[in-house]
Amino acid sequence: MSTDTAPPLPESTSDPSPAAEPDVPDVVLRTHNLQRHFGKFRAVDGLDLTVRRGQIYGFLGQNGAGKTTTIRMLMGIIKPSGGEIELLGERARRTSLSQKQQIGYVSQYQHFYPWMNGEMLGRFVSGFYPTWDQQEFDRLLKVLDLPRDRRSSHLSGGMRMKLALAIALAPRPALLILDEPTSGLDPVAQREFIDIIQHQAQEHGRTTFFSTHRIEEIDRAADQVGIIDKGKLRYEGGVDFLKKSVRRVTEIEARDPTTTDANDHPYADTQRFEVLRASENEGRRQWTVKADPAFWTARSPLGHTVEPMSLEDVFIAYASARGLDKI
Amino acid sequence: MTATLLAKELRQHGLALFLLGFLNLIGLGLSLLLVGQLPLFGSMLSTLQAECWFLAITAVILCSRLVVVEYQAQTQLFLEALPLPRSRVFAVKYFLGLFVVGLFTVCIFGVVLAISARTEEFSQNFIALLFARFGLFVWLSYGFFFMAGFLGKYRWAYFGLIIIAMLALNSLSDFEFFRSGPFKLVTGDFPFERNLWPTNALAMTGILIGILFVVAWMLASSQEGEVAAKLGERISYREKITLIVVLIGALATFILVDAKKPKQPYDTTDAASASHSAVTVKVSPQSDAAQQLADNLAIDLGAMTDFLGIKELPPVFITERRDLDADNFERGILANAEGIAARTNFADPEWLYVDFLEYMVGEALLAHSNGRIGYEPSFWIVDGFCLYWAHHRAGESPEVDPLDLDGARQNLWLRALYGSENYAQPLTRQQHIERWFTWQRRSGHHITAGVGWSGLVSLRGEVGDEKFRAFLTATLGRSTPKNITTTIADLAEPTERRLTKSTDLDYSTFLPIWNRQLERARAALSDEVRTLPRLVGSFEFVPQSEASRSFTGEFRFSAPSNSADLLRPVLLYGEPVNFYPEVPESELNRYPLSLEPGEQNDSVYQDFTAGTRVSYTFSARHQVLGCPIISGWQLIEVR
Numbered sequence: 001m002s003t004d005t006a007p008p009l010p011e012s013t014s015d016p017s018p019a020a021e022p023d024v025p026d027v028v029l030r031t032h033n034l035q036r037h038f039g040k041f042r043a044v045d046g047l048d049l050t051v052r053r054g055q056i057y058g059f060l061g062q063n064g065a066g067k068t069t070t071i072r073m074l075m076g077i078i079k080p081s082g083g084e085i086e087l088l089g090e091r092a093r094r095t096s097l098s099q100k101q102q103i104g105y106v107s108q109y110q111h112f113y114p115w116m117n118g119e120m121l122g123r124f125v126s127g128f129y130p131t132w133d134q135q136e137f138d139r140l141l142k143v144l145d146l147p148r149d150r151r152s153s154h155l156s157g158g159m160r161m162k163l164a165l166a167i168a169l170a171p172r173p174a175l176l177i178l179d180e181p182t183s184g185l186d187p188v189a190q191r192e193f194i195d196i197i198q199h200q201a202q203e204h205g206r207t208t209f210f211s212t213h214r215i216e217e218i219d220r221a222a223d224q225v226g227i228i229d230k231g232k233l234r235y236e237g238g239v240d241f242l243k244k245s246v247r248r249v250t251e252i253e254a255r256d257p258t259t260t261d262a263n264d265h266p267y268a269d270t271q272r273f274e275v276l277r278a279s280e281n282e283g284r285r286q287w288t289v290k291a292d293p294a295f296w297t298a299r300s301p302l303g304h305t306v307e308p309m310s311l312e313d314v315f316i317a318y319a320s321a322r323g324l325d326k327i
Numbered sequence: 328m329t330a331t332l333l334a335k336e337l338r339q340h341g342l343a344l345f346l347l348g349f350l351n352l353i354g355l356g357l358s359l360l361l362v363g364q365l366p367l368f369g370s371m372l373s374t375l376q377a378e379c380w381f382l383a384i385t386a387v388i389l390c391s392r393l394v395v396v397e398y399q400a401q402t403q404l405f406l407e408a409l410p411l412p413r414s415r416v417f418a419v420k421y422f423l424g425l426f427v428v429g430l431f432t433v434c435i436f437g438v439v440l441a442i443s444a445r446t447e448e449f450s451q452n453f454i455a456l457l458f459a460r461f462g463l464f465v466w467l468s469y470g471f472f473f474m475a476g477f478l479g480k481y482r483w484a485y486f487g488l489i490i491i492a493m494l495a496l497n498s499l500s501d502f503e504f505f506r507s508g509p510f511k512l513v514t515g516d517f518p519f520e521r522n523l524w525p526t527n528a529l530a531m532t533g534i535l536i537g538i539l540f541v542v543a544w545m546l547a548s549s550q551e552g553e554v555a556a557k558l559g560e561r562i563s564y565r566e567k568i569t570l571i572v573v574l575i576g577a578l579a580t581f582i583l584v585d586a587k588k589p590k591q592p593y594d595t596t597d598a599a600s601a602s603h604s605a606v607t608v609k610v611s612p613q614s615d616a617a618q619q620l621a622d623n624l625a626i627d628l629g630a631m632t633d634f635l636g637i638k639e640l641p642p643v644f645i646t647e648r649r650d651l652d653a654d655n656f657e658r659g660i661l662a663n664a665e666g667i668a669a670r671t672n673f674a675d676p677e678w679l680y681v682d683f684l685e686y687m688v689g690e691a692l693l694a695h696s697n698g699r700i701g702y703e704p705s706f707w708i709v710d711g712f713c714l715y716w717a718h719h720r721a722g723e724s725p726e727v728d729p730l731d732l733d734g735a736r737q738n739l740w741l742r743a744l745y746g747s748e749n750y751a752q753p754l755t756r757q758q759h760i761e762r763w764f765t766w767q768r769r770s771g772h773h774i775t776a777g778v779g780w781s782g783l784v785s786l787r788g789e790v791g792d793e794k795f796r797a798f799l800t801a802t803l804g805r806s807t808p809k810n811i812t813t814t815i816a817d818l819a820e821p822t823e824r825r826l827t828k829s830t831d832l833d834y835s836t837f838l839p840i841w842n843r844q845l846e847r848a849r850a851a852l853s854d855e856v857r858t859l860p861r862l863v864g865s866f867e868f869v870p871q872s873e874a875s876r877s878f879t880g881e882f883r884f885s886a887p888s889n890s891a892d893l894l895r896p897v898l899l900y901g902e903p904v905n906f907y908p909e910v911p912e913s914e915l916n917r918y919p920l921s922l923e924p925g926e927q928n929d930s931v932y933q934d935f936t937a938g939t940r941v942s943y944t945f946s947a948r949h950q951v952l953g954c955p956i957i958s959g960w961q962l963i964e965v966r
Contacts, residue, residue, distance in 0.1 A: 077407050078551040100410035111405040115339065127331025128409045 024053050024174045025089045028207045035082035036069050043069040045231035051209050056201045058222030059211040062319050066231040067211035071179045104168030106178045110160040114153035129171035137170035158189035178210035194221050215312040227318045234318045244293035246314045250305050251284040277317040288317035332419045340392045347385050351431050354381035371443040372518035375461050378435050379513045383468040393420045394476030398559025417547050428469045453521045460512040463532045467509050470539035477546035479558035484570040495581045521938045603629030610645040627720040635804030641694050644668045653677035656686045657913050667694045685717035697809040704761040705822040711779025729784035732851045738953045740848045742777025744856045746770045757834045773954035785844040790830040798829035860887035862958035864945040868965045878965045880931035886922040896920040896947035903942050910942050939965045
């Protein structure tokens with residue numbers, strides 16, 4: 001079996017006759033200047049993100065960018081140092097228990113009780129969710145091909161992640177939050193997992209917020225992306241829009257090396273362009289520039305080439321932006 | 328939510344709880360067996376004291392299951408992700424554990440109470456008092472171990488440091504840690520105090536339970552549970568080595584700091600003073616007789632310190648007390664001061680220096696050894712040496728051969744024979760001398776001193792003066808600092824090994840030698856032994872009226888037919904301190920008796936309340952033996 005295509009799902013992961021979804025507001029999740037400090041270190045520093053109903057929101061960032069801290073705050077596991085969380089229309093400093101009951105959560109690592117099997121775990125977790133749907137859980141175990149009676153300690157990493165997903169989906173949550181769900185999985189399992197999430201969103205309109213540092217997952221599944229770097233949200237918007245907005249501008253000929261003014265680029269005189277990154281390649285200066293896609297239709301500036309970039313390059317430009325004075 | 332958590336905990340730890348219940352059952356059986364077998368405990372309720380420690384072990388295991396396992400497996404992260412407040416998880420664990428320990432506590436308490444009810448009466452107040460003391464102590468130990476569970480990988484180091492700190496506090500200061508605060512609830516008078524509520528100790532225990540609860544919650548919740556999670560991780564090799572080094576360092580410091588908290592030197596004014604070798608004696612008030620006593624005592628105790636190689640002895644303070652009987656010597660208490668204090672009536676014409684010296688040798692050795700010579704298996708040496716040294720120094724003829732049965736030591740041989748008939752004849756088994764206090768209770772310490780003396784002079788006759796002295800120096804003269812090194816030294820080198828090291832004899836070879844000398848004396852002095860009287864009497868309590876809960880002691884005593892040599896017969900009685908059957912000399916009541924022929928029936932008109940324990944014996948001084956004989960100490964309870 002080829003690994004560059006996702007294996008087909010055994011059958012639909014969505015309930016063919018789903019129960020009525022609770023009324024979900026248009027804005028499912030919004031953070032207002034969300035902050036979390038560990039001493040002097042600002043892990044999350046004034047985050048404002050918005051997730052709308054039915055979106056698959058990819059939360060992209062390097063390791064240590066603040067993704068997990070943000071998600072732990074959204075889940076009410078840790079308290080924000082500042083700012084507020086607006087979840088399903090309710091706005092508060094910390095996520096309440098009743099709000100938490102409307103979120104399905106899959107963490108990066110699964111710390112199940114090793115002596116519990118899938119059935120036991122489902123029974124245990126069901127006690128904390130008033131909306132728990134046992135039939136849905138049973139169905140998910142079946143379609144995800146999960147053994148009911150095997151101890152969790154005897155499950156593979158991929159199976160544990162799928163079991164966590166089944167547990168997260170069984171209460172029919174208004175919002176599904178996944179923290180780097182594919183890290184540690186092999187490529188086939190990664191693809192399978194992303195397909196399941198996509199399938200859920202398409203079939204069920206499930207609002208999903210997932211963090212990752214894998215560009216291909218964003219490219220494949222997300223229709224909205226938030227890029228976080230050093231605790232700050234650097235970009236939020238559509239994935240296609242992002243790809244169309246960012247271009248690489250390169251000098252055709254190398255210039256006098258004594259000229260080091262980073263702002264000396266073809267778009268320095270306008271407010272409509274934002275330089276994300278400046279670098280040098282074989283004596284020629286390069287800029288990663290963001291602008292409205294419409295502006296890129298014009299002719300290239302004299303002495304420069306303008307080329308589109310892959311999403312990965314765009315992300316690297318955002319993630320490794322270190323200022324413009326280092327070239 | 329709570330029910331789901333409880334169900335999970337019970338499912339997870341059900342087997343462990345069942346096994347703990349089984350272990351507690353075995354523990355209870357063993358405790359009942361132990362307490363029932365040893366009269367030393369005095370009451371079956373002492374089982375609860377032993378059970379406190381079993382329940383503490385239960386708490387260690389339980390808290391390890393409930394807390395440590397959760398954090399070590401990091402399954403608390405799974406719980407944190409659920410819509411479940413951290414406080415609920417904490418509370419369920421705490422109160423589930425408390426319920427389990429409480430259940431064991433109630434069951435054990437009920438069983439012990441039911442068994443004790445066959446021999447003791449219980450008022451509601453007494454039951455409530457016992458349960459409050461027992462239950463609160465168990466709760467405290469549970470709270471302690473629950474809190475320690477959140478220390479995760481450092482909990483064993485924490486236990487180690489706590490134990491070392493408690494031992495150090497107890498050993499290096501005057502503060503009796505294990506008889507104070509919460510420990511006071513289950514030590515000392517626990518099985519016997521029926522009326523007085525130890526309110527301070529109960530309050531302090533309650534406060535500590537609260538503090539431990541708060542600390543446990545702080546550990547569980549601080550930094551959003553990050554602290555407990557970090558502590559719950561498995562210990563690294565480097566941390567393990569560091570902790571071992573810290574613990575060894577703390578233990579070594581404790582061992583090295585063996586000097587007690589320095590006490591203020593005690594002094595007295597208006598006293599006759601004398602010094603000799605390592606000994607200073609002060610006798611007050613000053614008089615010619617006081618000066619003579621000071622001189623004699625300084626010389627004789629000084630000679631003893633030289634003989635045993637004792638380099639230093641605390642100063643000796645003697646106070647004249649005219650209200651005391653001639654043969655009644657009382658220990659003085661010097662609060663927070665260094666010294667050996669005693670009270671005696673040396674102006675009484677019947678007062679004998681040899682008896683007083685015998686008493687003071689014991690006091691001096693007790694002080695020198697920091698109480699170590701009070702260890703029962705080797706106490707025959709102490710008893711024997713006190714008599715040996717007193718007669719060796721103050722006897723009519725110091726040069727007399729102690730093995731000469733017709734000489735000046737004949738009365739001491741008679742004491743030995745009289746005592747051995749009372750307990751072990753022939754003296755062939757090591758346990759005969761290792762249960763010395765039982766022997767003392769039957770015969771009185773003056774008589775057992777005679778038995779011990781016979782052992783020592785038999786040893787001296789066999790091995791010679793040099794080895795004899797080496798043995799006494801190794802047992803009585805050695806340095807015994809008040810710390811754990813002495814315990815280790817005692818465990819490493821018990822009395823028998825010291826005997827072998829000094830004299831090349833062990834108990835299996837020494838006891839027959841000792842026994843041969845006793846048999847020789849018995850053969851030579853059988854007529855004299857036969858004439859020695861035995862005191863017999865009984866004591867019981869009768870209610871003062873049908874409705875009354877107060878009792879009067881009634882006794883019967885018949886003077887023995889061969890009582891010609893008896894003097895000053897008395898009924899001695901008193902309430903024992905804590906669970907020891909002995910009554911301190913200063914707490915004894917003396918009721919004079921008559922030696923007229925015929926049975927005496929008389930009453931001690933004193934109010935005794937139900938549940939009071941009283942030790943009693945009939946006693947009279949025998950002129951030939953030169954010491955009191957007794958009917959044997961009996962411990963009875965007012966019912």
